[in-house]
Amino acid sequence: MSGGVWGAVRPHGVRLVAAAVAGASAELCGVGLIAAAAWLIARAAQRPELAALTVAIVAVRGFAVAKGSLRYAERLAGHDAALRALAELRGRVFDALAARRPGAGGEVRDGDALTRLVSDVDAVQDVLLRCVLPGVAAVACGVAGLVVCGVAAPAGGVVVVVGVLAAGLLVAGAGLPVAAAWAGGRAAGRAAAAREALAVRALDVLEGAADLVMFGADGRFAARAREAAARLERAERSAARVSGLVAAAGFVVQGVTAAAVVGAGLRGGADEVAAAVLGLTALVAVEAVLPLAGAARRWREVAPSVRRVGAVLEGAPVAGAVSGSPATVRGPVGVELLGVRVVRPDGVVALDGVDVRVEPGRRVAVVGASGAGKSTLLEVVAGAVPVSAGVVLLRGPGRRAVPPEALPGAVRGLMQDAHVFAGTVRVNLLPARPDATVAELDAAAARAGFAEVVEGLPDGWDTVVGVGGRALSGGQRQRLLLARALLADPPVLVLDEPAEALDPVAADALTRGLLTAPGGGTLLLVTHRLAALEDADELLVLDGGRVVQRGAHAALVAVPGPYRDLWEAEALAA
Numbered sequence: 001m002s003g004g005v006w007g008a009v010r011p012h013g014v015r016l017v018a019a020a021v022a023g024a025s026a027e028l029c030g031v032g033l034i035a036a037a038a039w040l041i042a043r044a045a046q047r048p049e050l051a052a053l054t055v056a057i058v059a060v061r062g063f064a065v066a067k068g069s070l071r072y073a074e075r076l077a078g079h080d081a082a083l084r085a086l087a088e089l090r091g092r093v094f095d096a097l098a099a100r101r102p103g104a105g106g107e108v109r110d111g112d113a114l115t116r117l118v119s120d121v122d123a124v125q126d127v128l129l130r131c132v133l134p135g136v137a138a139v140a141c142g143v144a145g146l147v148v149c150g151v152a153a154p155a156g157g158v159v160v161v162v163g164v165l166a167a168g169l170l171v172a173g174a175g176l177p178v179a180a181a182w183a184g185g186r187a188a189g190r191a192a193a194a195r196e197a198l199a200v201r202a203l204d205v206l207e208g209a210a211d212l213v214m215f216g217a218d219g220r221f222a223a224r225a226r227e228a229a230a231r232l233e234r235a236e237r238s239a240a241r242v243s244g245l246v247a248a249a250g251f252v253v254q255g256v257t258a259a260a261v262v263g264a265g266l267r268g269g270a271d272e273v274a275a276a277v278l279g280l281t282a283l284v285a286v287e288a289v290l291p292l293a294g295a296a297r298r299w300r301e302v303a304p305s306v307r308r309v310g311a312v313l314e315g316a317p318v319a320g321a322v323s324g325s326p327a328t329v330r331g332p333v334g335v336e337l338l339g340v341r342v343v344r345p346d347g348v349v350a351l352d353g354v355d356v357r358v359e360p361g362r363r364v365a366v367v368g369a370s371g372a373g374k375s376t377l378l379e380v381v382a383g384a385v386p387v388s389a390g391v392v393l394l395r396g397p398g399r400r401a402v403p404p405e406a407l408p409g410a411v412r413g414l415m416q417d418a419h420v421f422a423g424t425v426r427v428n429l430l431p432a433r434p435d436a437t438v439a440e441l442d443a444a445a446a447r448a449g450f451a452e453v454v455e456g457l458p459d460g461w462d463t464v465v466g467v468g469g470r471a472l473s474g475g476q477r478q479r480l481l482l483a484r485a486l487l488a489d490p491p492v493l494v495l496d497e498p499a500e501a502l503d504p505v506a507a508d509a510l511t512r513g514l515l516t517a518p519g520g521g522t523l524l525l526v527t528h529r530l531a532a533l534e535d536a537d538e539l540l541v542l543d544g545g546r547v548v549q550r551g552a553h554a555a556l557v558a559v560p561g562p563y564r565d566l567w568e569a570e571a572l573a574a
């Protein structure tokens with residue numbers, strides 16, 4: 001278990017040890033119960049005086065009652081410890097995620113990843129309840145079985161009896177778990193991959209049903225989904241076969257061990273009472289270690305979850321570093337990129353040695369052909385994408401670097417993957433500034449051209465826009481997202497194609513409005529339309545991840561170069 005995960009479990013160690021002791025004691029009582037019962041039955045068959053059986057009768061009752069009570073205590077203490085540790089762990093993971101600066105690496109960026117992290121944390125519970133506690137009980141019971149058999153075996157056969165039982169315990173407690181983890185892990189891996197494939201295929205069919213019918217591809221897609229379902233069925237059958245085989249092998253090992261122990265005892269001169277004790281004790285001792293196969297298989301399944309949770313915790317800043325209200329920076333802030341290089345995970349160089357300084361309060365448009373690296377530049381400034389080399393600095397008044405704790409609030413805006421929440425229009429704007437007044441909401445909406453959209457909605461600000469903003473048109477959705485970005489009014493506002501879904505006239509009017517509005521912070525605006533850029537303080541022209549030209553619109557169109565080419569291409573297309 002990684003240090004971070006263990007840190008959450010450690011405060012509840014005493015409860016966990018209590019549960020382990022109770023569990024092991026319950027198993028020991030089980031061994032005692034069987035040994036005493038075996039002795040009692042075998043001895044009773046010899047018709048001794050009742051007095052000779054009294055102790056054994058009491059012992060059987062005592063062991064039976066104690067076993068049940070201790071098992072109950074183990075369940076109580078084990079679940080109490082596991083649930084407390086889980087609550088602690090959830091808190092730590094939440095703190096670690098909340099404290100992480102975007103772009104620091106290892107982000108949990110989408111719902112799937114978040115859901116997986118939630119189940120990863122829950123899986124730690126299984127490590128404690130289904131791996132650690134059964135493991136402790138199995139070891140205790142195996143040792144107790146060896147001791148009881150050592151005591152019950154005749155002097156001449158002690159070594160052989162104990163040796164045979166030890167071999168059986170080793171096969172059941174080590175050999176089978178290793179085999180179960182290996183084979184079960186492979187089968188479970190195949191089943192997990194098949195389940196994922198089926199989910200993807202089923203979603204394709206359900207969500208794309210209308211398109212599939214339109215293109216006449218519904219039958220083909222349904223067949224692919226059926227194929228994926230059949231693959232999953234095969235994988236699950238094979239996983240079940242492995243479980244069945246391991247369970248069957250366990251019973252065989254148990255029976256063979258018990259028979260071999262009895263045989264060894266009889267050969268060593270044991271009487272029938274001792275033989276019964278040896279046989280039943282061996283049976284129960286091996287039975288107690290059989291759950292280790294399931295524990296090993298479960299461990300193999302949950303180990304990656306534990307590693308992922310550990311990685312999240314270890315990547316977290318020191319606890320307390322981000323407590324209290326987040327630091328803020330006021331007024332426009334300058335942006336400086338020094339030798340910034342961004343290599344995407346697939347090896348594409350999205351930015352290649354960008355050196356740029358944007359003074360506080362400047363309105364800068366970033367232009368270039370598709371794939372030139374415009375969005376990446378904004379993502380790097382926003383801290384949403386880590387740099388592979390170089391550095392991004394934000395400089396406040398007096399060119400002082402913005403302190404790291406104020407960085408998350410310093411750059412905000414509208415990125416390409418901006419999300420519309422499944423609530424009302426108002427709910428969609430408020431994340432930008434939860435304490436915004438009605439006047440501020442109205443002002444941001446007016447600047448984004450969203451005010452008239454709100455007026456036209458059936459319930460105005462209280463209109464529910466549906467998942468992903470389905471109740472809005474593309475242009476309305478985009479104006480909503482822009483209004484949210486403007487409401488935030490951050491020191492550096494980054495806007496990636498804020499007018500993309502609008503017609504050219506509306507788009508140019510909106511861009512002009514953004515570039516000329518009084519006040520506000522530094523603006524970095526990505527756009528592929530150049531018509532409205534005379535009002536920008538400066539243009540950065542990107543090509544192949546590099547800044548190839550910079551300057552005002554008038555100066556750039558006046559000289560041959562990439563910008564004039566783009567400008568002429570736009571004029572031709574108009």
Ligand SMILES: Nc1ncnc2c1ncn2[C@@H]1O[C@H](COP(=O)(O)OP(=O)(O)OP(=O)(O)O)[C@@H](O)[C@H]1O
Pocket residue numbers: 344345346348349350368369370371372373374375376377528
């Ligand atoms: N998430 C990503 N994963 C991998 N490669 C990416 C990713 N995002 C962008 N790229 C690649 O990085 C390069 C720059 O992309 P970027 O989106 O920054 O360009 P852009 O100028 O904004 O293009 P567009 O105008 O088409 O949006 C491209 O080659 C693109 O394929």
